[in-house]
Amino acid sequence: MNNDTIAAIASGLSAAGISIIRISGPDAFGIASRVFRTGKSEAPIGERITGWESHTVHYGFIADGEEIIDEVMLLILKAPRTFTKEDTVEIDCHGGIVVTKRILSLILSCGARLAEPGEFTKRAFLNGRIDLSQAEAVMELIGAKNERAVRNSVKQLRGALRNRINVLRTKILSDVATIEASLDQPEYYSLEGFAEKLHEAALEERTEIEKMLRSAENGRMIREGIKTVILGKPNVGKSSLMNALVGEERAIVTEIAGTTRDTLSEEIRLNGITLLIVDTAGIRNTPDPVEKIGVSRAHEKAEDADLILYVADASTALEQADRDIMKAYAGKKMLAVLNKTDLTGNLSADGMKPEHMPEEADPARSLRTTESDLRDLLSVCGCTAEIVPVSAKEGTGLDVLEEKITAMFFAGDLVADEESVITSDRHKECLRNAYESLGKVLSSIENGMPEDFYSIDLMGAYEALSRIVGEDVDEDLINRIFERFCLGK
Numbered sequence: 001m002n003n004d005t006i007a008a009i010a011s012g013l014s015a016a017g018i019s020i021i022r023i024s025g026p027d028a029f030g031i032a033s034r035v036f037r038t039g040k041s042e043a044p045i046g047e048r049i050t051g052w053e054s055h056t057v058h059y060g061f062i063a064d065g066e067e068i069i070d071e072v073m074l075l076i077l078k079a080p081r082t083f084t085k086e087d088t089v090e091i092d093c094h095g096g097i098v099v100t101k102r103i104l105s106l107i108l109s110c111g112a113r114l115a116e117p118g119e120f121t122k123r124a125f126l127n128g129r130i131d132l133s134q135a136e137a138v139m140e141l142i143g144a145k146n147e148r149a150v151r152n153s154v155k156q157l158r159g160a161l162r163n164r165i166n167v168l169r170t171k172i173l174s175d176v177a178t179i180e181a182s183l184d185q186p187e188y189y190s191l192e193g194f195a196e197k198l199h200e201a202a203l204e205e206r207t208e209i210e211k212m213l214r215s216a217e218n219g220r221m222i223r224e225g226i227k228t229v230i231l232g233k234p235n236v237g238k239s240s241l242m243n244a245l246v247g248e249e250r251a252i253v254t255e256i257a258g259t260t261r262d263t264l265s266e267e268i269r270l271n272g273i274t275l276l277i278v279d280t281a282g283i284r285n286t287p288d289p290v291e292k293i294g295v296s297r298a299h300e301k302a303e304d305a306d307l308i309l310y311v312a313d314a315s316t317a318l319e320q321a322d323r324d325i326m327k328a329y330a331g332k333k334m335l336a337v338l339n340k341t342d343l344t345g346n347l348s349a350d351g352m353k354p355e356h357m358p359e360e361a362d363p364a365r366s367l368r369t370t371e372s373d374l375r376d377l378l379s380v381c382g383c384t385a386e387i388v389p390v391s392a393k394e395g396t397g398l399d400v401l402e403e404k405i406t407a408m409f410f411a412g413d414l415v416a417d418e419e420s421v422i423t424s425d426r427h428k429e430c431l432r433n434a435y436e437s438l439g440k441v442l443s444s445i446e447n448g449m450p451e452d453f454y455s456i457d458l459m460g461a462y463e464a465l466s467r468i469v470g471e472d473v474d475e476d477l478i479n480r481i482f483e484r485f486c487l488g489k
Contacts, residue, residue: 005031006119007112009104010488016095021104022488023089023112024082024120031110032089035103036074037061054078062093062103069106070099084120085127118485122478125470132470132481133161136424139485140223147272148222152421160420161427164212165465168205168434172462175201179455191451198454199445202438205461209435212422216431218409219423221306225267225274226409229301231329232311233321234282237339240392241311242266242279245401271406278305283325299328307405308334310385312374315343317367326381334385335404336374342391426481430468437461 005025011018023031033049038060052058058074075090082088093103108114116122118139125135137156144150155161175198182189230238246266264279278301281294302308308329312322371387378385388404390397422428437460444453466472 005112006115006123007031007104007107008115008120008488009100010090010120011095013097013100014095015097018092019095019100021091021093021100021107022115022120023091023107024084024086024115024123025112026087027111028087028089029076031107031112032074032091034110035062035064035106036072036091037063049076052076054081062091062106064102064106069102070094072103080127080129083129084123085129086123115487116483117487118482118489121485121489122482125478130157131159131162132473132478133165133424133427133468134159135470136426136481137161138489139481140423142486142489145225145267146222146269146274149274149423152219152222152423155420156423161422162469164208164420165468168208169462169465171201171205172458172465176455176458176462179451179458183452194451195445195454199442202441202445206435206438206442209431209438213428213431213435216422216428219421221409222273222421223423225276226405227304227306228275228277228309228405229298229305229307230277230279230309230311231298231302231325232282233313233319233325236282236311236313237392238282238311239264239279241309241337241339241390242277244390244392244395244398245270245275245277270402273406273409275405283321302329302332305332307408308332309337309401310334311337311339312369313340314338314369314389315340315367316369318369318373318377323377323381326377326383330382333408334383335401335408336378336383336385336387337401338369338371338374338387338389339392341389341397342394427468430464433464434461437464 003026005023005027007021007023009019010022011020013019029049036049036058038058054077056076058076060072060074062069062072070093073092075092077088077090079085079087091103093099104114121130121135121138124130125132130138134157137153141150141153141157144153178189178194179191182191182194230242232238242264246268266277266279268275268277280298280301283295283298310326310329312318371389374387378387386404388397388401390401392398422431437457440457441454441461444457463472470478
């Protein structure tokens with residue numbers, strides 16, 4: 001396959017200032033020489049292109065016979081110092097769709113083959129420039145939805161995951177070599193005390209793998225977004241909160257309880273992360289069959305949520321329904337949002353009246369919900385949620401809410417951790433297999449099994465880790481990974 005020369009449009013196919021067409025393979029320079037003319041010549045450049053210095057840019061024109069198609073810049077990149085480790089040419093042309101397609105068609109007519117999805121990156125992997133985890137990072141970088149996903153993909157692209165995996169593989173292979181040497185030449189190599197050392201080493205390696213597996217859930221949220229469900233009774237301001245967070249009127253807001261009948265989803269960026277936010281129908285007992293369906297869907301979304309924003313109305317008293325909803329989702333990550341604080345202007349931030357206001361001046365005091373009231377209910381229901389007072393209508397308190405959401409998911413070790421987070425289900429499966437194999441090693445040691453049993457399961461762990469970086473993987477898996485790439489990458 002690598003004897004072919006491939007070509008594709010490497011930039012987005014749309015009206016733009018510049019488009020990039022990439023050619024890679026043994027005849028990249030030959031094909032370029034047949035279509036490119038320098039600004040000083042009306043004839044194709046021919047063989048002279050091979051004498052040009054690598055990593056240089058040349059001004060000229062793309063021509064089909066006597067017809068000039070476009071004015072371009074031509075980049076010459078000689079193997080092996082290229083992305084694919086093959087001779088590569090990149091043509092920067094004007095970004096019109098018609099002209100870009102015309103140049104690509106001309107290149108294909110001169111002997112190149114249209115690249116398959118991800119084929120440039122696949123060649124980089126097959127030619128040893130990057131490992132499989134780095135190749136997958138390229139795809140994740142292209143599809144990144146937020147800044148954290150970009151940073152994590154760049155770390156993986158620079159080899160952060162590969163380095164962690166290779167450290168583990170080296171340790172495991174060293175132990176396997178010790179066992180094999182002692183079994184082959186027992187007169188020279190002794191295994192006295194080795195089982196105890198191996199037990200300690202396997203525990204350490206398992207701990208490192210467990211750390212990576214724990215990061216996988218955060219990795220999913222970095223990649224896909226935090227599934228966030230706005231929950232509460234009817235008419236507490238859930239849809240208003242949704243609109244305030246999204247920054248536009250996405251949900252219908254009225255004074256009528258039960259206006260929202262179905263779930264409404266929106267994707268927003270928040271402090272470098274993605275929130276997959278869902279507004280739900282107010283939860284209550286209702287005879288309305290349509291509203292019942294909406295309430296049922298609200299419960300379904302809440303069950304699957306990473307985060308629940310429980311909304312309470314500061315202008316009315318808490319009810320048994322609040323207690324029931326909180327108890328149902330006490331085990332979930334939750335923030336309690338005390339909304340409509342604009343309607344309780346005579347209350348201070350902690351829900352208490354200022355000292356100068358007499359008791360009789362606030363006859364509706366018992367019909368309102370203070371932070372203290374909400375905190376007591378959370379405690380009774382077994383929830384550890386923080387309380388954030390907001391006014392969705394006035395837009396106050398939203399900055400604090402955004403900070404609290406970010407801190408709940410991406411604080412502490414995750415922010416400070418310079419190592420990559422596991423975002424791939426394939427990597428997660430390989431790590432789990434390695435973890436289980438090392439568990440078998442520990443069991444064999446604890447049960448006093450012969451040393452060759454250790455070797456079998458150590459190699460099982462080694463091979464599982466090797467699959468992450470692309471060793472011991474079959475061609476079908478490689479093809480499945482790269483076919484998900486876009487054309488031109």
